[in-house]
Amino acid sequence: MSMQLITQRVAQIVNMVRQSGYLAPDMAVSIAGNLLEARPLPPEFTRLAPALIRQASIFSPFERETVRLASDITEQTGNPPFARWVATALELTSKEPVPDNISYPDTGSATSDEFIAYMEAQKANVNRLPILLHLWQTGQREALLRSVEIMAASPSGLLAAPLMAWGAYGMGELHLAKMLLDEGVENFLGLNLRARMALDDDQPSLA
Numbered sequence: 001m002s003m004q005l006i007t008q009r010v011a012q013i014v015n016m017v018r019q020s021g022y023l024a025p026d027m028a029v030s031i032a033g034n035l036l037e038a039r040p041l042p043p044e045f046t047r048l049a050p051a052l053i054r055q056a057s058i059f060s061p062f063e064r065e066t067v068r069l070a071s072d073i074t075e076q077t078g079n080p081p082f083a084r085w086v087a088t089a090l091e092l093t094s095k096e097p098v099p100d101n102i103s104y105p106d107t108g109s110a111t112s113d114e115f116i117a118y119m120e121a122q123k124a125n126v127n128r129l130p131i132l133l134h135l136w137q138t139g140q141r142e143a144l145l146r147s148v149e150i151m152a153a154s155p156s157g158l159l160a161a162p163l164m165a166w167g168a169y170g171m172g173e174l175h176l177a178k179m180l181l182d183e184g185v186e187n188f189l190g191l192n193l194r195a196r197m198a199l200d201d202d203q204p205s206l207a
Helices: 003-020 025-036 043-059 064-077 080-093 112-121 125-137 141-152 157-170 174-183 188-200
Strands: none
Touching: 003 025, 003 043, 025 043, 025 064, 043 064, 043 080, 064 080, 080 157, 112 125, 112 141, 125 141, 125 157, 141 157, 141 174, 157 174, 157 188, 174 188
16 A cells, blocks of 8 residues: 555545544444555554554444454554453353344334334344444434343343443433443443533533
């Protein structure tokens, strides 16, 4: 990868983050792989690529291969706080069931009841999480709260507690958001939400 292409790729990353706040997990992993192939490898890329992989695993915590990749890169580069998170993620996802062969609801036409029925029938959280995120993004409040209940009750569900807490917070369910943060597996998303709540309560010293 030439320096010109490297510069273009970094500019692309900056623009995407500015637009959405973060990169989609599959895109983050793909970009990280491209960055690590750069020759010569700029020192900045040895920090940016692992950061993108760590971000991808936190936003997609039930994708075992992404979590394993994050674990491998953390062993090489070090990051004690994240190492604790990824060790827990590896343990919990190792107990995840294989996804059942159930037709995925059409996000353009399925009803809230159909989404919930899918989540109740599908035991694999890797397939449940996209439904939960869709319900959050489309503002289906009651269905979102039910989906959080379903996922949180599963053996590995609280691995996504910070994500679910942000959804609960967005729906005005502050007690539920705090409960998810207290009971879930902490990562930077949870810390960010705790800071947001502290500012909401006019307690910036806690943020």
